[in-house]
Amino acid sequence: MSRIKDHPPRVFFRCGNPFKILFPKTNNARISPNLLSLLNSFETDLMLSIRVLIPKDDGNAILTLSWMKEAMASLCETHKSIRTLVTDLELPVSDLEENFIYIYSGITLKLLELCNSFTSELDRLNHGNLLLKFAFSKLETSSCSEEIFLSHLESWRQHMASKNPRIENCGAILSSLVESLKQHHHSLSKKKLSGKGKVILRALYGVMVKTLYITSVFAAVFSGSSDNLCYLTIPKEMEKVPWAQAFMELQNMVNPEIKNAFLSGRFTVIKDLEAVESGVKKLHKTVQEGSVTNVLIEVLKKSVMELSEGFDFVSKETGYLLKTVISARDAFVGRLWTEYEEELGVKLPMIICVKRLVCE
Template identity: 70%
Template structure:
């Protein structure tokens, strides 16, 4: 199994220098520092403290919660920045495509969770039929888990398109013709950090669900970005997680999701016991408990993934609404009120 070494290209070199920060107004500098401080903390909190957390369903829940909060912060930041329309004329399609691709992957991950939940339902049914044909049901579970969700085949292409959207910024910076306002520079800088965090976590989810590390990214940070506050935490995150995932696949592991791996081990033992005509209660009870807990945790992953999907669209709409309002101001006209794509229920 291989992992993709992807260079996290720098959209605008000038955005990442301390000298450039000195040119920002106190308000913009405060907004930038607060956002990047929170981004750093959120990434650092995702660094597993123990090998058993790589990759646990609890970590997956935490990762989706973290992404949801980060995109919620983008929505707030966009409203505070009031970026001039001219700043995003060349980037408009790429930025909005980026939001759409994120939502597409959220939907794909949710679909895979439903696939795994179907497997849990088979196990729960098997527990109720231990004295009859549970062996056949356990075989069906194994066949179901080995089968792949068809949508998985498209994940790599979507992730690649997210990488391409980062490369777009690199090509613009090479031209060196575009002049950005201070507000535009702040927005593009924070969007880049968020994209790096999101892309990496999505690649971990891809590896976890697909059973392959071929789309697991190792994002190389350019030297001119090394002083950004979140970079060190991010490098620690991927340097902690990637080797463990790679080693799991190299050793022929069933899955990198620890909770699911434990269930799979228990099912093997149960199937052997059923074939031998004895079903020890000491084997069944902990396995049944593990399956119930796994179902509950997968539901939380699904819930947080749906939250992220909604928040991604909310952040996109906030940016569009801000540009719409700014455009009206610059033209000196009154434009009709925008209709938002979704209603977001704030997380308590």
């Protein structure tokens, strides 16, 4: 990864919060006690899931593969929760007014793109570990010269410093995610929201904020660019929601840590990978000096093995999120399509519905 210039974090919703228009004071039904209980439960769980990601002592736990694994797992649980909330609310399509499904479909379609990009990058990084393992195997053979071994180490470094086109496109995906929400402004502002509609859209706001932020952190870390890191502000009318304070605490702790890592000009901001890079640098030097020891090699081998496991864990959690999102999309699309079939009195091919939602 190349050295990074100091770029200010991207501020999403700088032109106004897309969800603010969903809650006009004169256009919403009051939330009943039962609905309020469901909403409070959802938002409290969201707050707890965010707090888990805030390091208890300092920022040393941030930017590790362990933290990234927990962040992705937390995001997966949040998307499971929004599906559960819709089920608990027992919303008919007339209450959803189809808007929630269209909004969620647009959000998750781009989230799937981001997850695929992250998985691609994790595979690329893991391939670097294979290059190191091959270099170690060559070092153990008497036929491997110093020049050949050093060339393997250099191949690893070049590979790790290369760019992944899919990651390079993450910034555009994040920006388009915000733009896709803005497209719903005019239509949603003209419609009245029932109590259930207000609950689901407010819950969706929390999901959107958490999703945007965590994916922006991943995009920034993998791309090595603070251009992909966002800073989200909570509008005044939403400042008292249970998760708002926890979210700001998380953001205010993670963002400076990432910016400082970029400013330091480190080889990578992922601390587990940085430890391996440091070991490779030491090994490179000792091989040139002719003073390489088995202890140094074994320590580096262990670090590489742990790094591979870390990449695998993050990749698996990303895969779980993909499955969760796809499952939720299928459930919501199926729910809407069933209503269409009942209204028309005919059996319609599901693929038409999927295409319609994707186009929206």
